[in-house]
Structures are given as C-alpha cells and as structure tokens.
Amino acid sequence: MTPELDHELAAERTHLTVSRAALQAMREHVEVLFATGDKVAGDPFSAETLGRALAKRIKELADDPNTPLFFGKLTFGADAADAESAGHAFHIGRRHVTDAAGEPMVLDWRAPVSRSFYRASASDPQDIAVRRRFGFNAGELTSFEDEHLTLGEELGTKSAILTAEIERPRVGPMRDIVATIQPEQDELVRAALEESICVQGAPGTGKTAVGLHRAAYLLYLHRERLRRAGVLILGPNRAFLRYIAAVLPALGEIEVSQSTVDDLIATVEVRAADTPEAEALKHDPRLAQVLHDLLWRRVRRPQEPLTVPDDSYRWRVDAGVLARIVDDVRRGEPPYALGREHVRARVVDLLLRQSEARRGDSPGEAWRRRMTKAKPVVALLDQVWPAVTPAELVFEFLTAPEHELLTESEAEELRWTKPSKTAKSAKWTAADLVLLDEAAGLIERPGGFGHIIVDEAQDLSPMQARAIARRSTHGSVTLLGDLAQGTAPWAAKQWQDTLGHLGKPDAVVTPLTTGFRVPEQVVELANRLLPALGVDVPPAQSLRPDGWLAIRPTAAPEALAEAVEAALAQPGSVGVISAQDAVDSVARSLAKYSPTSLDDDDPDSRLTVVPATLAKGLEYDHVIVVEPAAIVEAEARGLHRLYVVLTRAVTTLTVLHDRPLPTPLA
Numbered sequence: 328m329t330p331e332l333d334h335e336l337a338a339e340r341t342h343l344t345v346s347r348a349a350l351q352a353m354r355e356h357v358e359v360l361f362a363t364g365d366k367v368a369g370d371p372f373s374a375e376t377l378g379r380a381l382a383k384r385i386k387e388l389a390d391d392p393n394t395p396l397f398f399g400k401l402t403f404g405a406d407a408a409d410a411e412s413a414g415h416a417f418h419i420g421r422r423h424v425t426d427a428a429g430e431p432m433v434l435d436w437r438a439p440v441s442r443s444f445y446r447a448s449a450s451d452p453q454d455i456a457v458r459r460r461f462g463f464n465a466g467e468l469t470s471f472e473d474e475h476l477t478l479g480e481e482l483g484t485k486s487a488i489l490t491a492e493i494e495r496p497r498v499g500p501m502r503d504i505v506a507t508i509q510p511e512q513d514e515l516v517r518a519a520l521e522e523s524i525c526v527q528g529a530p531g532t533g534k535t536a537v538g539l540h541r542a543a544y545l546l547y548l549h550r551e552r553l554r555r556a557g558v559l560i561l562g563p564n565r566a567f568l569r570y571i572a573a574v575l576p577a578l579g580e581i582e583v584s585q586s587t588v589d590d591l592i593a594t595v596e597v598r599a600a601d602t603p604e605a606e607a608l609k610h611d612p613r614l615a616q617v618l619h620d621l622l623w624r625r626v627r628r629p630q631e632p633l634t635v636p637d638d639s640y641r642w643r644v645d646a647g648v649l650a651r652i653v654d655d656v657r658r659g660e661p662p663y664a665l666g667r668e669h670v671r672a673r674v675v676d677l678l679l680r681q682s683e684a685r686r687g688d689s690p691g692e693a694w695r696r697r698m699t700k701a702k703p704v705v706a707l708l709d710q711v712w713p714a715v716t717p718a719e720l721v722f723e724f725l726t727a728p729e730h731e732l733l734t735e736s737e738a739e740e741l742r743w744t745k746p747s748k749t750a751k752s753a754k755w756t757a758a759d760l761v762l763l764d765e766a767a768g769l770i771e772r773p774g775g776f777g778h779i780i781v782d783e784a785q786d787l788s789p790m791q792a793r794a795i796a797r798r799s800t801h802g803s804v805t806l807l808g809d810l811a812q813g814t815a816p817w818a819a820k821q822w823q824d825t826l827g828h829l830g831k832p833d834a835v836v837t838p839l840t841t842g843f844r845v846p847e848q849v850v851e852l853a854n855r856l857l858p859a860l861g862v863d864v865p866p867a868q869s870l871r872p873d874g875w876l877a878i879r880p881t882a883a884p885e886a887l888a889e890a891v892e893a894a895l896a897q898p899g900s901v902g903v904i905s906a907q908d909a910v911d912s913v914a915r916s917l918a919k920y921s922p923t924s925l926d927d928d929d930p931d932s933r934l935t936v937v938p939a940t941l942a943k944g945l946e947y948d949h950v951i952v953v954e955p956a957a958i959v960e961a962e963a964r965g966l967h968r969l970y971v972v973l974t975r976a977v978t979t980l981t982v983l984h985d986r987p988l989p990t991p992l993a
C-alpha cells in the first residue's frame with residue numbers, strides 16, 4: 328500500500344474508533360435514562376412502559392466488536408475526482424451513530440441517502456464521486472476498495488471485498504449481507520411496504536437474505552406502524568429458524584416474530600397421523616368451501632315468534648321479522664360468531680323500541696345487558712344461529728365428511744375410523760391444524776400482521792396459504808421460494824396458484840439468478856435434475872468459479888470417514904446429508920468425529936449430520952451426500968429433494984454412492 332493509501336486507511340480507522348466511542352456514549356445516555364426512568368415517569372405504568380422501551384433501545388444500541396460499525400462510504404460531488412477534494416462524505420453502517428452534537432458519524436444502511444451505495448453505477452452515478460467499500464477482519468478495518476463512478480469505474484461482482492465475503496468459510500448461524508447487497512437484491516429489499524412481492528430464486532441467490540433485510544428495511548421506514556401491526560417471518564422448520572435467528576438482531580431489529588406455519592396455526596396438540604392421501608386432501612382448497620358450507624348451513628330461519636317477559640310486560644317479535652333479521656345479517660357475510668352477535672343486537676333493539684313505546688322512557692345499559700342474556704333471546708339464537716367452536720365444526724366434518732365437492736372415496740379417506748366422543752377429546756393430526764384454522768377464520772377474524780415474509784414458499788399448500796392470507800388481509804407479503812425445490816406433496820408448480828390462495832394475485836414475480844453459494848461445478852451437476860422436475864424456472868448462474876465436486880462409487884463407512892476427515896482438514900462447516908432413515912447409522916459410523924445433529928445445535932461443532940428432509944435453506948462449506956438413490960426413493964418428490972440437497976454446498980460437494988446414481992445425474 329502506498330503511504331497515501333496508508334494515511335487514508337489510518338484516517339478511516341480513526342473514524343471507526345471515534346464512531347465506536349460515539350455509539351457507546353449513545354448507549355450510556357440511554358442507560359442513565361433507564362436508571363432514572365421511574366423518577367421521571369409519572370406513574371408506575373408509564374415507568375414500566377418507558378423502562379421497557381429504554382431496555383430495548385439499549386439492546387438495539389449494542390456494539391458487537393466483531394462486526395464493523397460501517398462498511399462503506401459515499402463521497403458526493405459528481406465532479407470531484409478523488410475523495411479528498413469532493414463534497415460531503417457519509418459512512419454507511421448497520422445503524423445511525425451520531426456524535427454528542429448530533430452530527431452523523433455513521434448513516435443507517437436503510438436511510439434514503441444510503442440507497443445509492445447499493446444502486447449507483449457507472450452509467451447512473453447518482454452524484455457519487457467515490458464509492459468506497461471496506462474490508463474487515465474480526466472487527467478490524469484492514470482495507471478499502473474505491474470506485475470512481477463518474478470516471479466510469481465500476482467493479483460490480485468483480486469486487487474483491489464481495490468475493491471475499493462470498494468465499495468466507497461458513498461457521499455458525501447465518502450472517503447479514505448489508506455490506507454487499509447487490510442491486511437486484513436491493514430493489515426487492517426496498518420495495519414499498521404496500522407492495523406484495525414474490526421472488527423466484529435458484530438455490531443460493533440470496534432469497535432468505537433478501538427477506539430478512541427487507542424486514543429490517545420496512546421496520547426502519549415504518550417503525551411505528553409495523554411495531555403496532557407486527558412483522559412475521561415464516562420458515563420451513565425450527566432448525567432453519569435457529570439458523571437465521573441472529574441476522575435481524577445483528578441489524579438492530581429484535582422485534583420480529585419468527586415461526587413455522589404449523590406453529591403459527593397450532594391451537595391443539597397433534598396426537599395422530601394421517602395417511603398421505605388424507606393429508607393431501609386436508610390441504611386441498613376444496614375443503615375451505617366444504618367447511619364454509621357446513622358452518623353456514625347451521626343458520627336457520629325461525630319458525631316461532633319470540634316472546635320475552637320483562638317485569639309485568641311481555642315483548643313479542645314475529646317470526647317473519649326475525650327471519651328478515653337473520654337473512655339480512657347473513658347477506659353481510661360477517662364472520663360467523665360476529666353474525667350471531669349482530670342478530671342478538673338487532674333483536675334487542677326491537678325489544679328496546681317496544682319498551683320505549685309502552686313505558687315512555689328509555690331503559691338503560693343494565694336493562695340492555697339483561698335482555699341480551701334473557702333466556703328466550705339466547706334460545707332463539709341457539710336455534711337460528713347456534714354457537715360453534717372450530718374444533719366442533721371440524722369434529723362434525725371428520726365424523727361425517729359428506730359433501731357434493733367430495734367423491735365417495737375421498738369422504739371415506741377422510742372419515743375418522745375411530746371417532747372420539749367429543750371434539751375436546753379428539754386426536755388431531757398435523758393436517759387437521761389447517762382445517763381448524765380455516766374453521767376458526769370462518770368463525771372469527773384472526774389478528775393480522777403488517778407484513779409477512781414467507782421463506783420456502785413453494786411448499787405452501789393452498790390451505791396453508793389461506794391461513795397466511797387471513798393474517799395479511801390488511802397487510803402485504805413477501806414470498807421467497809424456488810419451484811424447483813418444492814418437496815411437499817402439494818408444492819406449487821406455478822406461483823400464480825399460491826398467490827391466488829394468498830389473496831395477492833397481482834404480486835409481481837421477480838427472478839433472482841446470480842448464485843452466491845454454490846460453486847459452478849456443483850450447480851452444473853444439480854442443474855441436470857432441472858428438466859426432470861416439471862417446473863419452468865431460470866437456472867442459477869454461479870458467481871463461484873472456485874470449489875470442487877467429487878463423485879465416488881462407494882458409500883462404505885471407510886469412504887465416508889475419509890471424506891469427513893478431508894473436509895475437516897479444511898476451514899468451514901461440514902454437513903453430511905443422507906436419507907432420513909439412514910441418519911442414525913451415519914451418525915454412529917462417524918461417532919469418533921463427534922458430529923452434532925440439527926437439534927443439538929452446538930455452536931462449536933463443525934460437523935453436522937443432516938437428514939435430507941431438514942436440509943432446506945441451510946448451507947455448509949463442505950457437503951457430503953450419502954447415497955442419492957435412497958434420498959430420491961424416500962418420498963414422492965425425491966428428485967426435488969435431491970436438488971435441494973446438492974445445492975447446500977458452499978465450497979466442496981462429495982457424493983458417495985453404492986447404488987447407481989439417479990438417472991438424470993448418471
């Protein structure tokens with residue numbers, strides 16, 4: 328490095344030190360407020376609210392010494408040839424840092440000004456003279472890379488800092504990518520909150536990363552609104568959620584709910600299993616109509632007039648009038664339970680009018696409450712609009728699943744062979760959860776979220792998509808997925824179907840094709856499966872010419888041990904992936920290397936044995952796939968599963984097989 332550059336690096340290091348001190352001062356300021364909070368807040372409730380807000384703010388301002396506080400710098404002034412003589416300069420980092428006078432030391436990457444850091448180019452410099460990226464090592468600033476955009480300099484994906492970030496060994500949980508978000512990713516991250524979007528991305532194109540950064544971006548831009556309404560991230564399984572859990576806190580966001588769809592809708596314990604046929608049927612969208620019909624056929628027009636004794640009076644409403652009320656309310660299509668209350672309120676209104684006419688004064692709230700609960704009124708409601716719980720409705724359906732939308736054999740498949748006595752004691756299956764949720768949605772409106780991000784969305788069943796739709800009627804969604812990785816029996820073949828069930832048919836589907844994970848050779852192997860997968864998706868183009876692929880015609884324990892040893896001799900994580908029913912024997916044969924399972928989640932472990940069914944969304948520097956044929960034949964969409972498994976590798980992929988390779992690979 329020339330003395331001049333050395334000098335600049337020293338100046339940047341000073342800025343880092345001063346910024347760190349400023350962040351610490353910000354945190355200390357909040358800590359002082361926290362300590363005196365109960366004295367300044369008027370009452371215990373405000374003190375508690377303030378205390379909670381401050382404690383959260385302290386957490387948000389935490390400084391991780393291993394992550395750089397800033398990673399870029401923009402120097403504005405299109406005419407300036409170098410940073411020194413140019414105009415304003417801003418450092419861009421994970422959060423705002425200001426000095427004691429309130430002057431910005433570091434700008435949040437989500438601020439409008441920072442947008443140019445990700446989007447400016449030589450053809451559209453956006454008034455930027457110099458874009459600088461910093462290289463870090465363990466929180467230490469080690470280098471920088473300048474692009475003079477107005478002079479036509481643009482590194483794009485040739486940036487050494489981007490390359491180093493992509494090629495860095497992966498150990499531990501997923502990290503954020505704020506420093507190197509690519510323009511096409513940034514466009515998705517910063518899409519407007521009102522816009523629902525769908526990203527079709529090949530493996531390793533950064534869909535999960537985009538989703539997480541979008542959550543952070545939206546929370547920054549619409550803090551108050553989304554704090555009230557909530558942001559939800561849905562992932563395929565708990566191991567995946569653990570893997571991504573650290574990304575948002577690292578970006579200063581600690582208030583995002585993360586869940587699987589099953590956990591989101593779980594209201595009862597799962598104590599039974601379905602046949603694959605019954606399970607698939609329960610996820611079929613026809614069942615939404617079936618449950619709807621079953622529920623609403625309970626509503627009946629009354630045959631008798633209503634008579635309500637009230638002290639020395641008797642109020643009376645004719646059957647015809649009651650029938651009109653029921654018809655009216657029903658026409659408004661309210662949630663079922665709300666409809667019952669509407670009918671009740673309208674009936675009590677009529678009683679009130681009679682009472683006013685006869686007594687000449689208006690009875691008060693207490694009278695109204697009494698009438699609301701009067702026996703004849705409740706009896707009328709129970710007759711014309713009987714109350715029902717979701718469990719009772721689904722219980723009734725599965726006991727006698729006849730409906731014109733279902734064939735006889737489908738009804739047989741669904742029918743409980745040994746029904747329990749009551750809905751309360753029913754043994755529900757995992758698929759029953761979607762039916763219960765559908766029923767609950769018909770009966771009462773569920774609470775919603777301001778924004779829902781769904782990862783691995785290709786695996787949503789129509790009924791699961793409806794469960795999400797119910798929770799985003801007033802919000803928007805981000806769908807992330809890859810049709811080629813659809814492994815659920817109901818996986819989507821085209822995005823329009825899923826978007827329809829989600830109630831967002833107009834969401835635009837955007838492809839991502841630049842792969843940041845999987846080496847070229849490995850992508851080439853995995854892409855051989857694509858024609859057999861029956862979906863129309865653009866294949867990935869790998870940004871990684873490095874890495875290698877080895878295919879060995881043996882899956883003997885010695886060969887596996889040898890592959891594991893070779894992998895452990897290199898830096899980074901090692902994942903051994905096999906068919907689910909071989910996982911135990913694979914783990915046993917590797918006992919001396921102390922492998923962990925996805926459940927143990929030991930942060931120091933470098934070797935994990937992963938069942939193919941849980942590999943989705945994860946990545947390992949070195950992947951060893953044991954017996955692809957067994958992975959394929961373990962499930963109906965086994966080839967899709969294999970496609971997922973082969974694309975987990977960051978640096979090397981070793982395939983071990985005793986049996987012939989599945990045809991498309993051979």
Ligand SMILES: Nc1ncnc2c1ncn2[C@@H]1O[C@H](COP(=O)(O)OP(=O)(O)OP(=O)(O)O)[C@@H](O)[C@H]1O
Nearest residue numbers: 504507508509530531532533534535536843844944
């Ligand atoms: N712009 C980027 N800069 C650096 N690394 C990136 C970038 N985009 C993605 N990556 C990295 O590439 C890897 C794959 O990203 P991610 O898991 O988000 O991809 P995905 O599309 O969700 O993959 P899959 O479909 O296989 O689940 C991650 O390690 C991520 O950090």
